[in-house]
Amino acid sequence: MDLRAALGDDGVLEEPIDLHLFSKDASLIRGQPTCIVFPQTAEEVAEVIRVAEKYGTPIVPRGAGTGLTAGASPTEGGVVVVTTALNDIDVDVENRTAWVGSGVINLDLSKAVKQYGLHFAPDPSSQSACTIGGNVANNSGGPHCLAEGSTTSHILGVEVVLTGGEIVTLGGQAPDTPGLDLKGIVVGSEGTLGIVTKALVRLLPIEPDVRTLLLEFPSVEGAVATVTEVIAAGMVPAALELMDQKMMQAVENWLQAGFPTEAAAVLLAEVVDEKEGVESQARLIEDIGRRNGATAVQLAANEEERALLWLGRKSAFGAIAQMESDYYLHDAVVPRTRLVETMRAIYEIAERYDLYLLNVFHAGDGNLHPLIAFDASESGTSERVHKAGEEMVAVCLKNGGALSGEHGIGVEKRDMMRMAFTEIDLDAQARLKEAFDPSGTFNPRKVLPAGARCFDFGGVRREIPEGTWV
Amino acid sequence: MNYHPPHISRLMSEIPGAPTAELVVSPKTVHDVVAVLHHASDKGLAVQVMGGGSHSGYGTPPEPDIVMSMDRLGEVEAWEVDDLTLVVGAGARVSAIEEMLGEEKQTAVLPERPGSSTIGGVIASGRSSLRRHRLYSTRERLLETTLVTGDGRIVRSGGRVVKNVTGYDLPRLQVGAFGSLGVIVSVCLKLWPVPEHGATVRISDRDQASAVTRPLAVLEDEEGISVLVWGTEETVSAMCERLDGSVSEGLDWPSDPTGPFRWSLRVPPALTDEAISRIPSAWSFLAVHGVGEIRAGSDSSDGASDLRDWAESEGGGLVVVDQPHATGDDRFEPWGAEPPALSLQRDLIAQFDPARVINPGRLPAGL
Numbered sequence: 001m002d003l004r005a006a007l008g009d010d011g012v013l014e015e016p017i018d019l020h021l022f023s024k025d026a027s028l029i030r031g032q033p034t035c036i037v038f039p040q041t042a043e044e045v046a047e048v049i050r051v052a053e054k055y056g057t058p059i060v061p062r063g064a065g066t067g068l069t070a071g072a073s074p075t076e077g078g079v080v081v082v083t084t085a086l087n088d089i090d091v092d093v094e095n096r097t098a099w100v101g102s103g104v105i106n107l108d109l110s111k112a113v114k115q116y117g118l119h120f121a122p123d124p125s126s127q128s129a130c131t132i133g134g135n136v137a138n139n140s141g142g143p144h145c146l147a148e149g150s151t152t153s154h155i156l157g158v159e160v161v162l163t164g165g166e167i168v169t170l171g172g173q174a175p176d177t178p179g180l181d182l183k184g185i186v187v188g189s190e191g192t193l194g195i196v197t198k199a200l201v202r203l204l205p206i207e208p209d210v211r212t213l214l215l216e217f218p219s220v221e222g223a224v225a226t227v228t229e230v231i232a233a234g235m236v237p238a239a240l241e242l243m244d245q246k247m248m249q250a251v252e253n254w255l256q257a258g259f260p261t262e263a264a265a266v267l268l269a270e271v272v273d274e275k276e277g278v279e280s281q282a283r284l285i286e287d288i289g290r291r292n293g294a295t296a297v298q299l300a301a302n303e304e305e306r307a308l309l310w311l312g313r314k315s316a317f318g319a320i321a322q323m324e325s326d327y328y329l330h331d332a333v334v335p336r337t338r339l340v341e342t343m344r345a346i347y348e349i350a351e352r353y354d355l356y357l358l359n360v361f362h363a364g365d366g367n368l369h370p371l372i373a374f375d376a377s378e379s380g381t382s383e384r385v386h387k388a389g390e391e392m393v394a395v396c397l398k399n400g401g402a403l404s405g406e407h408g409i410g411v412e413k414r415d416m417m418r419m420a421f422t423e424i425d426l427d428a429q430a431r432l433k434e435a436f437d438p439s440g441t442f443n444p445r446k447v448l449p450a451g452a453r454c455f456d457f458g459g460v461r462r463e464i465p466e467g468t469w470v
Numbered sequence: 471m472n473y474h475p476p477h478i479s480r481l482m483s484e485i486p487g488a489p490t491a492e493l494v495v496s497p498k499t500v501h502d503v504v505a506v507l508h509h510a511s512d513k514g515l516a517v518q519v520m521g522g523g524s525h526s527g528y529g530t531p532p533e534p535d536i537v538m539s540m541d542r543l544g545e546v547e548a549w550e551v552d553d554l555t556l557v558v559g560a561g562a563r564v565s566a567i568e569e570m571l572g573e574e575k576q577t578a579v580l581p582e583r584p585g586s587s588t589i590g591g592v593i594a595s596g597r598s599s600l601r602r603h604r605l606y607s608t609r610e611r612l613l614e615t616t617l618v619t620g621d622g623r624i625v626r627s628g629g630r631v632v633k634n635v636t637g638y639d640l641p642r643l644q645v646g647a648f649g650s651l652g653v654i655v656s657v658c659l660k661l662w663p664v665p666e667h668g669a670t671v672r673i674s675d676r677d678q679a680s681a682v683t684r685p686l687a688v689l690e691d692e693e694g695i696s697v698l699v700w701g702t703e704e705t706v707s708a709m710c711e712r713l714d715g716s717v718s719e720g721l722d723w724p725s726d727p728t729g730p731f732r733w734s735l736r737v738p739p740a741l742t743d744e745a746i747s748r749i750p751s752a753w754s755f756l757a758v759h760g761v762g763e764i765r766a767g768s769d770s771s772d773g774a775s776d777l778r779d780w781a782e783s784e785g786g787g788l789v790v791v792d793q794p795h796a797t798g799d800d801r802f803e804p805w806g807a808e809p810p811a812l813s814l815q816r817d818l819i820a821q822f823d824p825a826r827v828i829n830p831g832r833l834p835a836g837l
Contacts, residue, residue: 185639185643276705403636404636420636420637425625432821
């Protein structure tokens with residue numbers, strides 16, 4: 001009764017079909033929600049939190065559900081809080097900022113501010129669907145964070161609803177708020193510390209000119225070596241993306257973006273600058289590429305050609321859908337200089353497990369996305385896929401890397417956290433969580449493995465029949 | 471570890487602004503730091519962490535029982551030139567590190583005129599480079615930290631890669647935290663390449679700065695406005711031409727304002743011009759356009775209250791960077807308005823420094 005009283009009948013869903021639709025995000029892990037709510041304001045979010053805390057039920061925030069690590073899957077049950085109705089955009093052109101509701105779609109933000117010559121730098125491949133709230137929760141990246149950093153570099157403030165339904169604004173347009181940078185810790189916390197209802201984003205001016213190149217290589221190694229050399233040459237291109245042959249084939253089968261399917265790998269490079277500067281930078285990348293074996297270099301002749309190349313790149317994961325029913329994707333990062341050996345080891349693992357592996361990734365950042373396409377209904381396949389995935393992550397960590405560059409930990413990589421951190425490191429993270437969320441209500445059992453803190457994250461669950469409070 | 475005999479403590483007390491303490495320790499390993507903090511937490515002793523002393527003027531003056539000097543924890547552990555990452559002890563001097571990086575045409579994008587400040591000090595105080603409008607602030611350089619919590623736990627967070635979302639972003643939380651979560655022992659920094667060409671262009675009207683899309687910095691002081699640009703030869707010469715000012719080769723970074731009183735005025739970037747007009751005429755200043763940070767210096771605190779009231783009414787603030795230690799009861803309140811979510815900040819600090827021994831009371835509201 002409490003939730004319906006707070007949000008009205010329209011704001012609460014609990015039909016079986018709804019519960020099923022919102023039972024998972026874009027990962028492979030499904031949960032079982034009690035109900036789905038669509039708050040229209042921060043005050044309504046606060047009310048939902050108070051109800052959930054009163055009845056000891058988990059809260060799982062959700063934007064567009066494009067997350068890949070089950071961060072928005074209600075794996076512990078509870079209330080799924082969908083933020084899509086929080087969709088105001090309030091632009092301040094003079095300060096080059098905007099307050100943006102959590103439910104605003106990433107691409108819609110950049111479209112809305114294009115008229116002022118501005119854009120929002122983080123551009124995840126899912127940008128036409130994913131929400132700003134999701135970007136904030138996962139500290140999302142995208143191809144263009146090579147030069148400009150991930151979401152956290154572009155969030156100047158947040159309005160967040162904390163335990164007890166307390167609505168606070170952290171950060172702001174003025175720099176360097178004294179005291180602890182709580183806004184900075186909320187970004188990337190995957191909805192486990194509170195629910196962000198709006199974010200103050202930094203907007204960047206659109207650069208006067210751009211060059212987008214596609215370099216073809218007869219080997220993945222040549223493409224990777226080019227990446228390392230370009231960065232070592234003292235330039236940071238706007239993007240440096242690598243796609244291997246199998247991934248190009250998948251993309252070409254789907255949308256004919258013009259990728260050379262006979263090449264072993266391509267590098268998609270982009271430079272932005274004043275118009276006088278782009279030519280020489282593009283030439284430098286081309287020269288380095290040719291020295292490393294590039295057989296052909298295409299330069300996007302106009303905005304349409306450029307847009308098509310990027311559409312091909314960003315549709316890569318979608319293109320898998322017409323090949324296989326399922327895919328399993330990792331997101332580990334390695335130092336750039338370890339890319340060649342890491343890639344070699346990853347191909348070897350896929351071969352050993354007899355799996356179909358495709359690669360498309362943010363090579364400039366060393367952020368890998370090995371993707372295994374498979375059919376989960378074939379018996380034994382899922383187990384093989386997971387084992388191979390875990391080995392791939394282990395190789396990345398062994399090579400000095402990290403578990404995730406931009407997708408987050410969620411449930412998917414939660415238990416791998418012990419591969420990356422000591423018990424004491426994890427305990428410190430668990431203490432942080434405890435300070436924000438003493439009752440363990442916010443997105444429980446995400447990010448940190450069970451037992452990371454001597455106290456259990458699920459919190460004390462009161463057993464009240466579910467129907468009585470929705 | 472060196473336990474300095476009492477006479478060294480007394481000597482330090484003769485240096486203006488240096489803290490007086492019963493004991494000055496200069497740990498050589500992370501385990502020394504652990505031992506000191508265990509002891510301090512057991513006995514409830516206050517520990518002041520000292521780098522180069524550049525930021526000791528922030529906040530309420532500490533009255534430490536122990537001064538922990540970080541000068542022997544400043545070694546370069548790993549500089550991966552091709553990966554653009556650097557792992558270095560927190561006690562390393564910023565000037566020495568930037569000079570070293572410069573040999574390979576790289577930078578950690580830390581303050582340009584660091585004086586004696588250390589990497590750990592810059593991070594703990596949250597100071598940033600003048601290039602922050604183009605290359606972002608200090609927090610964006612920090613990839614990994616190893617810290618020793620107040621109760622002596624060694625906690626590593628982040629990682630040695632340029633992009634990472636593995637777990638909570640504890641490294642960034644330590645920026646500007648003045649050690650309240652622990653003593654930063656070592657860090658991994660994200661480096662940036664320094665292009666071949668750079669120039670400083672003096673312009674007479676700030677509107678001219680908008681002739682270039684992304685300058686490295688647009689700075690203003692009493693002398694006028696300069697635009698600093700860098701990039702390829704073609705870009706730099708084109709930008710210089712477009713800016714239509716007096717060009718000098720290379721990046722000419724202005725000095726920070728001095729004075730017994732030093733200030734950091736923070737406003738929404740579009741209010742920088744108004745902020746400059748409101749600064750008392752006797753003060754010196756250095757404004758970072760596009761950011762809303764104005765550094766200022768003065769002989770007295772006259773006019774500071776009005777400036778703070780205005781800045782706070784616009785969502786910013788006025789923070790004391792330094793003031794004379796002898797001022798006693800006339801000290802200007804260092805931070806201004808209380809930050810939000812104070813009880814949460816307190817709870818968070820309690821998780822890392824339960825006996826509250828590291829730099830107690832340095833943060834706003836006595837945190």
